[in-house]
Amino acid sequence: MTRKKKLPRFPNDYLGTKANEYNNQIWMERNQKQTTRRCINFLFDPCLGDIHHKQDSEYLILDLGCGTGFSSELLIEYGFNVIGIDLLPDMLLKANNRKKGIMDKKTIFELVLGNINNLPLRINSIDFIISVSAYNFIIYNKKNNHEKIKLLNKTASQLNRILKKNGRIVIEFYPYDQYELEIFLNSFKINNFNGFYIKDNPKQKGGQTFLLLTKIWQK
Numbered sequence: 001m002t003r004k005k006k007l008p009r010f011p012n013d014y015l016g017t018k019a020n021e022y023n024n025q026i027w028m029e030r031n032q033k034q035t036t037r038r039c040i041n042f043l044f045d046p047c048l049g050d051i052h053h054k055q056d057s058e059y060l061i062l063d064l065g066c067g068t069g070f071s072s073e074l075l076i077e078y079g080f081n082v083i084g085i086d087l088l089p090d091m092l093l094k095a096n097n098r099k100k101g102i103m104d105k106k107t108i109f110e111l112v113l114g115n116i117n118n119l120p121l122r123i124n125s126i127d128f129i130i131s132v133s134a135y136n137f138i139i140y141n142k143k144n145n146h147e148k149i150k151l152l153n154k155t156a157s158q159l160n161r162i163l164k165k166n167g168r169i170v171i172e173f174y175p176y177d178q179y180e181l182e183i184f185l186n187s188f189k190i191n192n193f194n195g196f197y198i199k200d201n202p203k204q205k206g207g208q209t210f211l212l213l214t215k216i217w218q219k
């Protein structure tokens with residue numbers, strides 16, 4: 001997401017009429033889809049190692065914090081099978097309306113009301129995970145660094161378990177500062193992921209930040 005004004009507040013900016021506003025903003029749709037396109041390209045980035053690129057229709061992608069479904073819709077247009085998950089019914093209902101407009105019966109498109117920090121999914125079931133402008137919110141309400149790190153580690157460990165062998169994650173998000181960026185990345189590194197971050201403007205606070213991660217397979 002490109003910053004139009006200031007960063008959104010969670011959950012207030014995604015409730016009731018704010019969810020409507022979010023869903024009706026043309027620039028928001030454009031930004032979410034542009035960023036999602038970058039995430040898709042990063043999924044196949046050679047820096048994450050060799051990958052045998054199958055047909056997109058052979059992959060199941062999890063969209064964490066799918067909101068009103070802009071990112072999920074683009075993933076479906078690419079031909080991926082998609083599970084979108086979001087915590088807020090006001091947002092997810094709109095994603096569900098979007099889903100009704102997608103008629104392709106061959107493609108899986110499921111929406112789940114749930115928490116990224118407690119995913120109701122089977123182990124080794126997901127090929128890829130993306131998250132666009134949502135993952136920074138998972139530490140919402142955590143009061144100190146100890147609490148944040150504990151939650152980030154637990155979530156990274158869960159994400160590792162649900163990913164298949166060679167599974168990959170690309171997260172675009174808004175860490176508060178460099179320290180926060182490091183604790184997000186580290187939560188993955190200590191939970192059997194290789195990876196790194198890409199910052200569009202390394203010297204500035206603004207600009208987009210991506211985590212690119214690949215699961216380390218343990219026999």
Ligand SMILES: C[S@@+](CC[C@H](N)C(=O)[O-])C[C@H]1O[C@@H](n2cnc3c(N)ncnc32)[C@H](O)[C@@H]1O
Pocket residue numbers: 010014032064065066067068069070071072085086087088091114115116117131132133134137138
């Ligand atoms: C910027 S919006 C969604 C962007 C999304 N990529 C789209 O295309 O609309 C961020 C979303 O993250 C969701 N979110 C925040 N924390 C969450 C959590 N812990 N679990 C699931 N969803 C969460 C919010 O409810 C919100 O809908």
